[in-house]
Amino acid sequence: MLALVIALSLVTHVAAADKIAIIIDDIGNHPEDLAAAELPGDVTFAVLPFTPYGRAFALKAHHQGKQIMAHVPMQALAGNALGLGALTADMSSAEIKLKLRQVLDDIPYVAGINNHMGSQLTQLTQPMQAVMESLRNHDLYFIDSRTTEYTVAEQIAHRYQVPVARRHVFIDNETNKQYLSQQFDELIRLARQQGTAIAIGHPYPETIAFLKQRLSTLEQEGIQLVFASELTVTSELSIPSGLLETRQ
Structure with a gap:
């Protein structure tokens, strides 16, 4: 009987564990990026398309049991250089869908995408509708990196019933240990x-x-590290298009 009580308490503890996902962006430009695949646990990696080491990383990380996303460049308000595979505001819906198809052909094992920059797009x-239509057709999820507070990405994802979630914390805008610890603690708090x-x-x-x-300390803290896909949600009801706000 005691063993049963202990087993039930362990099951309850696991079920009640709070969950985090960690996405490592900007993978693919440097050979050193390949080392990131050695991170322990269910870490998610967002790979930039058409980069020198992106495809090799995706292959390596997938075979090490990691989850792969495409980190898709999207037009920013500041006019930042976008690189290959970018989506811009002047593209038609058909052009956006074609570009996403090319991105998915370049990066193997993609389970979802998030935006690289994208404060304008x-x-x-209209562009985000094209993105979500494409993701729905390919059974992919979307993580909104939230590079602008005015993003409509989640809203439109819900309309198209695309699994979606948002970024809550950037952990390394600074890379000193004090800042990294501060941001990680905020992640745990949230x-x-x-x-x-x-x-x-x-x-x-x-x-x-x-x-x-x-x-390595997450288990002792009662926190479970999961892939980003596990924290997405899908709306059961689509949102009428009239409720969507268009920002130019």
């Missing part, structure tokens, strides 16, 4: 408050070294 209804939280980081050596150490 994610505010615009997860305990909300039940789930998502962080985005980058393959900086300081970030990778910090995460290798900190991820």
Whole structure:
């Protein structure tokens, strides 16, 4: 009987664990990025398309049991250089869908996408509708990196019944250990408050070294690391198009 009680308590503890997802963005430009695949646990990696090491990384990380996303460049308000595979506001819906198809052909094992930059594009209804139509057709999810507070990406994802979630914390806008610890603690705080939280980081050596150490403590903290896909939600009802706000 005692063994049964202990077993039930362990099951309850696991079921009640708060969950986090960690996405490492900007993978593919440098050979050092390949080392990020060695991070322990269910880490999600967002790979830039048409980069020198992106495809090799996706192959390596997939075979190590990681989850792969496409980190799709999208037009920014500041006019940042976008690189190959970018989606821009002047593209037609057909052009956006074709570009996404090319991105998916370049990066193997993609389960979802998130936006690289995109402070302009994610505010615009027509381009994001094209994105979500494409994702729905390919059974992919979307993580809104939230590079603007005016993003309509989640709203439109719900309309098209695309699984979606949002970034809550950027963990390495600075790479000193104090800042990394501060941001990771905020991630844990939000997860305990909300039940789930998502962080985005980058393959900086300081970030990778910090995460290798900190991820090993999650179990003792009662936190479960999961792939980003596990924290997405899908709306049961589509949103009428009249409720969508178009921002130019």
